[in-house]
Amino acid sequence: MKADTLITGISQLVTASGNGPKRGKEMRELKIIQRAAIAIVSGVIVWTGKESEWKGEAEIVVDAGHRAVVPGLVDPHTHAVWAGDRLADFEARTSGLSYEEILAAGGGIRSTIRATAAASQDELVALGKPRIDSLIASGATTIEVKSGYGFTPAAELAMLETIQVISQISPARIVPTLLIHVPPVSAANRPSYISEVCEELIPEVARRKLATAIDVFVEKEAWQIAEAEQFLEHAKRHHLAIKLHSDQFHSIGGVELGVRFGALSADHLEASGPDQIAELAASSTIATILPGVSIHLGIPAAPGRKLIDAGAAVAVGTDLNPGSSPLFSTSEALALSVRLNGLTAQEALVAGTINAACALGLKDIGRLEASCSADFLVLHGSDWRELVYTLGRNAVRDVWIGGKRVQE
Ligand SMILES: [Zn+2]
Numbered sequence: 001m002k003a004d005t006l007i008t009g010i011s012q013l014v015t016a017s018g019n020g021p022k023r024g025k026e027m028r029e030l031k032i033i034q035r036a037a038i039a040i041v042s043g044v045i046v047w048t049g050k051e052s053e054w055k056g057e058a059e060i061v062v063d064a065g066h067r068a069v070v071p072g073l074v075d076p077h078t079h080a081v082w083a084g085d086r087l088a089d090f091e092a093r094t095s096g097l098s099y100e101e102i103l104a105a106g107g108g109i110r111s112t113i114r115a116t117a118a119a120s121q122d123e124l125v126a127l128g129k130p131r132i133d134s135l136i137a138s139g140a141t142t143i144e145v146k147s148g149y150g151f152t153p154a155a156e157l158a159m160l161e162t163i164q165v166i167s168q169i170s171p172a173r174i175v176p177t178l179l180i181h182v183p184p185v186s187a188a189n190r191p192s193y194i195s196e197v198c199e200e201l202i203p204e205v206a207r208r209k210l211a212t213a214i215d216v217f218v219e220k221e222a223w224q225i226a227e228a229e230q231f232l233e234h235a236k237r238h239h240l241a242i243k244l245h246s247d248q249f250h251s252i253g254g255v256e257l258g259v260r261f262g263a264l265s266a267d268h269l270e271a272s273g274p275d276q277i278a279e280l281a282a283s284s285t286i287a288t289i290l291p292g293v294s295i296h297l298g299i300p301a302a303p304g305r306k307l308i309d310a311g312a313a314v315a316v317g318t319d320l321n322p323g324s325s326p327l328f329s330t331s332e333a334l335a336l337s338v339r340l341n342g343l344t345a346q347e348a349l350v351a352g353t354i355n356a357a358c359a360l361g362l363k364d365i366g367r368l369e370a371s372c373s374a375d376f377l378v379l380h381g382s383d384w385r386e387l388v389y390t391l392g393r394n395a396v397r398d399v400w401i402g403g404k405r406v407q408e
Contacts, residue, residue: 004059010036068379142356144177180215202214205240248268272302277312292324
């Protein structure tokens with residue numbers, strides 16, 4: 001066998017094994033190869049194993065210097081493109097106002113929508129690209145980015161175009177999602193807005209392939225079940241995959257709706273109870289938890305431990321956004337899931353790699369095995385557990401995407 005690139009000097013190569021999401025106990029089953037090597041051809045892994053067992057040739061040999069290697073992380077939930085800031089909200093909330101009170105007062109998310117609408121595409125790219133870069137530096141090699149601060153169909157399209165521009169200049173694999181985020185302020189305008197989204201926005205996004213999935217914020221203060229159902233039906237008709245913001249503050253049926261529509265993932269789940277946990281465990285929908293929100297807003301953490309014990313497939317993301325999760329590190333999201341959601345180190349790695357890839361409907365990423373994209377991280381240390389142990393310091397040394405080192 002002849003490889004373009006051979007990575008040697010790997011103290012431990014640590015990965016989930018086999019296609020498809022890992023659920024329940026499977027989330028603790030990692031394959032660990034000591035003193036390993038990875039052989040790459042045209043950006044794809046062709047062989048992994050013990051370095052002493054490699055029998056082929058390689059054009060370039062890169063010595064990892066006795067450091068641990070894990071799959072590139074997948075951040076399955078971000079809102080990385082926005083303008084303005086929420087520093088005044090942060091101050092108001094930490095002085096006693098609730099997120100919903102700020103929202104009801106016309107602050108919160110609506111101030112982000114106004115600032116984002118007022119920004120040009122160049123400005124939004126200039127704001128969004130460095131955020132993506134910091135996620136990459138923290139180990140993310142595939143990053144989902146949602147629209148949702150556009151509000152009008154034209155502004156949503158503009159946001160998705162901005163995400164497309166960032167995707168063309170970023171070394172990371174960017175996965176765009178159309179997010180139907182907040183309803184019009186006046187209830188009288190809801191039906192016409194819904195029909196605009198269903199009849200114009202969704203078909204246009206699908207036709208221009210500006211997003212691979214739709215996401216709807218299902219919540220007491222946002223979209224109701226019957227409304228969300230209309231969006232999902234139209235999305236399905238146009239072959240968009242489905243994701244949902246569900247059970248963030250109240251469990252109003254978002255999880256059940258997602259499961260019924262075969263959603264790729266139901267995200268948030270802070271307010272999910274035993275019924276929602278059982279629904280997810282019995283479904284193919286990935287349970288995506290977002291510990292950055294719990295630490296930033298002080299809301300209860302999603303029941304990660306209970307979900308896994310019930311047999312669900314759990315993924316973890318940053319939910320990077322200005323209002324509820326200013327978390328610019330994907331590896332730190334995993335580290336927080338261990339502390340806040342009760343995941344083990346092994347479960348957190350699986351949640352941030354293969355399960356997060358499945359939450360985006362992607363195959364052949366999120367694990368280090370033959371035929372997978374050569375997306376991997378060389379850590380600073382020789383023990384992979386530093387990735388989820390370390391707080392406030394980057395445990396990631398080198399980031400490789402598609403067989404190329406994008407950061408060292
Ligand atoms: Zn979100």
